[in-house]
């Protein structure tokens with residue numbers, strides 16, 4: 001398998017490039033608009049063909065490269081069925097697969113950070129978007145965030161995966177690149193709660209600033225990152 005973890009320093013976003021084999025099909029998860037040409041170059045250098053660009057959810061902190069990548073490579077753009085945007089070519093559902101050659105990512109619906117948050121699962125790793133971060137979890141105070149739904153996504157879906165499953169989040173602000181389900185279960189401070197009520201109280205007690213780019217990024221991302229002049 002070809003696997004690359006790419007980083008956007010401005011928003012601390014991780015973008016993942018996956019392919020089964022050299023010369024084959026590639027898939028990008030959570031690409032950032034500013035790096036479009038870097039992705040296109042890397043895909044060409046690795047002799048891959050981009051077939052799909054997907055976002056785990058509508059991001060509030062950076063503009064997505066979905067639209068730009070579709071224009072430049074002809075790839076399919078995909079987001080979850082709960083994402084209220086017309087701009088993507090495909091809306092996926094829980095239980096379906098996102099595929100590049102024989103690489104099949106299982107789709108899990110993991111709402112809570114937003115109501116359109118999904119995770120993508122391979123046998124040995126899971127891409128958790130902003131639902132499960134390394135030693136943290138995505139905030140639940142905007143974009144229809146819901147701490148009780150996030151508790152359910154975490155405790156009844158993600159944490160039920162084998163403990164050895166590697167965790168690749170959409171962001172990290174502390175220089176961490178990867179974790180495991182077991183590591184997060186035991187050491188993630190947000191997950192050391194007695195139940196859903198305690199988790200809701202913990203999340204509702206957080207005092208956080210809005211992301212700097214939120215007013216630009218959310219409307220732009222509803223249009224796949226293609227900025228439309230007002």
Ligand SMILES: [Fe+2]
Pocket residue numbers: 057058059060061113130138
């Ligand atoms: Fe997010």
